[in-house]
Amino acid sequence: MKNNNKQTAWVMFAGLGCIILVGGGLAALVIGFQKEGFLRTSDVGDLADLASVQEQLRPLDACEIAYRRWDAKGRRRYPDSVTMRDCDSNTFSTIYIKVPTTWLDQGVGFTMSRGSRSERWEILVDKDEVPFPALKEALEHFAPIIAAQYPGKLSEALAGEAEFHRSVDEYRRSLEPKESVKSSYPK
Structure with a gap:
């Protein structure tokens, strides 16, 4: 009887594992085929026609640049700005740089990413769009525009975050005496 219970439990776990595996695969396919999904985008960063862009943006301390990404509701976000993130995650904020909206009607949208400053940019686009x-x-x-404005915007973001951290530390220090007063009474 015990052997039969073990076998039944094993079959249930195997069946549950298969269901999870198939569900995960289907979810990956659905996500991958959405607009700008990983199955629809292609890296065009190696194309010789984009070598000058790679060279201009290589020295920046940025690892992500995006323009006109799709949001969860299927709309393009920030049509007049490029959004950027630094490589070292020194800043938690996204940096926005205003760019001309000349290419809105032509459907231009891209994501550029890299792992570090020394790597080349992957330029991901939906070739069908x-x-x-x-x-x-x-x-x-x-x-x-990005090469000229990003260093200043990054400095501003870092200064803003440093000021925020200073004010939080100052607030915490202001609370310390109140806590020490409470603990000064005998128990």
Whole structure:
């Protein structure tokens, strides 16, 4: 009787594992085929036509640049800005740099990412949605704007976060005497 119970439990666990595996696979397919999903985007960062963009943006202390990403409701976010994040996560905020909206009607949208400053940029686009000539033109126009403004915006973000941390530390220090007064009474 005990052997039969063990076998039944094993079959249940195996069946549950298969259900989870199939469900996870289906979820990955659904997510991958959504707009800008990992199964629809391609890395065009190696194309020779984009070498000048790679070179202009290589020295920046940034590891993510995005333009016109889709939000959860299927709308393009920040149509007049490029959003950026630094490599070292020194700042928790997203940096926004205003760019011309010339390419809105042409469907230009991209995500650039890399693991560190020494790596090349992966430029991920949905080739079914973004025409290459418009992408190239937009990137060539955005690159000098980004290269010029990002260092100052990063400094501002870091200074703002340092000020925030100073004010939090100051607030905590202001609470310390109150706690020590409470503990000064005998028990």
